[in-house]
Amino acid sequence: MENDQITKNDTIVIETYKALVGSVKKEKIKTHLDSFFLKKYDSKKLIIALKMEQYIKKSGGKFEFNDSINPNNAYHVNSIEEFDSIRKLIFKKFKPKIKVKIDSTKIDSLKTKKQ
Numbered sequence: 721m722e723n724d725q726i727t728k729n730d731t732i733v734i735e736t737y738k739a740l741v742g743s744v745k746k747e748k749i750k751t752h753l754d755s756f757f758l759k760k761y762d763s764k765k766l767i768i769a770l771k772m773e774q775y776i777k778k779s780g781g782k783f784e785f786n787d788s789i790n791p792n793n794a795y796h797v798n799s800i801e802e803f804d805s806i807r808k809l810i811f812k813k814f815k816p817k818i819k820v821k822i823d824s825t826k827i828d829s830l831k832t833k834k835q
Contacts, residue, residue, distance in 0.1 A: 725756070729763055732756075735770035744773045771800050 726732050752769040755761045772783040797803045
């Protein structure tokens, strides 16, 4: 019965395969599949979870659904691509600008101390 739920949906099969091949930890995949079998996830939520695990694996980070957030206070995205473009925009905007100023007199004094 459980296998039928997965094998009848090509997208779930493909995303599960991509997650396994993409080195997503098997425990994470199993957690999402268990949530699907326990009816905590519908097929759309499972597919999103598997795609996000693949994405997060590449960028380093943690992903989980948080149903306790008020939907009116949350930002909604419609695709992984949209999420990625927003993430890039945020990091670009808030990435600290580091300027390095080199004082040549201090460099010269360090060279003489080493000698």
